[in-house]
Amino acid sequence: GSNRYGFHCGGVLIHNQYVLTAAHCIEGVPSSWIVYQVRLGEFDTTTTIDCVEDDCADPVHDVLINAYVVHPDYYKQNGADYNDIALLQLSETVEFTDFIRPICLPTSEESRTVNLTGKYATVAGWGQTENSTSSTKKLHLRVPVVDNEVCAEAFSSIRLEIIPTQLCAGGEKGKDSCRGDSGGPLMRYGDGR
16 A cells, blocks of 8 residues: 545634534545544645745644544435534644634524525635646635525436535536535625624
């Protein structure tokens, strides 16, 4: 075997000891893979330290995973993943910086039940681009939130079911998240943050 390693999914820091990612990034990986760490503060995977002229970010921070839990109702059906979420507990408490900070989760009842159809959210990651290669720089893109019934209709021909706990976004030709973006965020500003 080779000593190759890499980062294959995104995730979001939600606390100084926890990262949220996709369940299929943990359970759906080849048996030869060992999922053991997360990288925080990354932007350009080809550079040791990310700089814009003389303004440089802190070095990346690799943190071991202490434990993880996959949603108990995670399942795959017809090529789709449902309840596709996992929580990673980090082996150390992360210090927040200008380059490493947690994302806010929609914790209020109002923020979890608001209808976002027609509003825009942002996806981010290092996934495949239009030339089918993974990006070396973190990219982001604004995508529209789509009504679940409209989404279900779009996927009905391939028998992909959309369930109420899912949120549909995207649908504009050539503008979407892709392979390699799994586990990354769908973000929206709210309450000024």
